[in-house]
Amino acid sequence: MLPANKVALSVAQKNQVRMDAYNLSVDTTTHDVACPCCRQRKSFSVTRQDAGLLYKCFRASCGVSGFIPTAAASLYNEQKLVPVKINPYKDNISSPTAGVYAFLFKMYGITKKEAMRQGWMYDRVCHRLLMPVNNLYGYKAGMLAKKLPGSSYGGPKVVNYWEVPDRIRMHFPIGAVKGKRVIVVVEDILSATRVGKYAPSCALLGTSMSQTQAAFLARNFKNILLILDADAVDKARDIQRKYSALFKSFRVIVPTCDPKDMGETQLGDTIGALVA
């Protein structure tokens, strides 16, 4: 029988694997991560699943195996968040090309200056836009990769790479209007970035809100304005029913189109009137 410490990785070793998998943008299976136990390369396999990372060392004398959830963490882990370190050569990550900036401006009215301020990067190999996910205090919790038109990447349209355990998992855009009175909650980072010009905003990174997320918002903001995309109105009503008691006011806005697709004037008028 193997000694106990050879069966699974320690917490620190798991964090190392989580970080390596993140830095290498592991979407499926890789053998590029070194085994944190026996230090062997190529014998260690890491496979990404929805709920986390499966790992196994095939070296007979080592043989660690197990699962690293990328979802589990406590609220109080936030102070441990560290900025993302990117090696542009290793990771095939660079600044967005002129074409990517042009696309962002044409589709969403987001300028190059704004994209740079948000720290958006570009995955040259998969032709994806990489957007850091920031918590309320500006620390990066991970990176979200969104396929751009013409991408040959075979994976999902959007992949979240969590660098650190963070149960809040909402994105607060850099340089958004500050304030404690009201928070405008939207689905995605592009919408949150645009709304952030007019009001404090955050992105749910989806159409559901967990109890942890709702409690976090309620601790920091009195009033909430939920604007999910036009096709998710029922989900927005469900969230409102579940959590409205936590806030002084909880309004659901039914938009004519997604906030990220609104014209600048329409967006400014809509948000301005709502948070006034």
Ligand SMILES: [Zn+2]
């Ligand atoms: Zn090993």
